Amino acid sequence: MESNKTFTMIKPDAVANGHIGAILDKITKSGFKIVALKYTALSAQKAGEFYAVHAGRPFYNDLVTFMSSGPIVAAILEKDNAVADFRTLIGATDPSKAEPGTIRALFAKSIDANAVHGSDSDENAQIEGSFFFSAFEKF
Ligand code: IDP
Numbered sequence: 001m002e003s004n005k006t007f008t009m010i011k012p013d014a015v016a017n018g019h020i021g022a023i024l025d026k027i028t029k030s031g032f033k034i035v036a037l038k039y040t041a042l043s044a045q046k047a048g049e050f051y052a053v054h055a056g057r058p059f060y061n062d063l064v065t066f067m068s069s070g071p072i073v074a075a076i077l078e079k080d081n082a083v084a085d086f087r088t089l090i091g092a093t094d095p096s097k098a099e100p101g102t103i104r105a106l107f108a109k110s111i112d113a114n115a116v117h118g119s120d121s122d123e124n125a126q127i128e129g130s131f132f133f134s135a136f137e138k139f
């Protein structure tokens with residue numbers, strides 16, 4: 001299992017608010033290399049599949065509706081200790097609890113519309129990256 005890759009999405013709120021460039025700039029300046037990058041959108045069905053691990057949680061339906069509400073940016077990122085370092089860079093799920101200077105503290109408005117996704121394990125980074133990208137789209 002690779003420990004130097006993670007997967008991220010810039011969520012519909014951050015895309016709609018014009019933060020794609022600023023967030024990618026912060027990611028690359030923090031030492032992550034972009035291995036794959038795509039501007040796309042999730043249907044409700046695809047969003048439900050991506051977040052299947054949360055099916056049954058009270059926020060699941062709202063999460064699926066939100067994540068399919070507009071375009072997103074998906075990316076695979078490479079860095080030593082990628083998963084943990086990226087979780088540090090994005091901050092807590094609830095932006096009001098995120099450390100100052102983190103991506104969620106800077107760009108997120110609420111616990112559901114929280115600007116970015118970051119994988120929580122090497123295994124999920126691999127699964128989530130493969131959800132969006134084929135071998136021909138990773139460099
Ligand atoms: P994470 O994105 O920080 O890993 P998870 O617990 O995996 O957080 O939850 C996935 C996503 O579901 C969150 O990023 C957020 O968009 C949404 N979410 C999580 N908890 C809540 C909640 O309590 N209310 C509303 N939305 C939530």
Ligand code: MG
Pocket residue numbers: 118119120
């Ligand atoms: Mg998570």
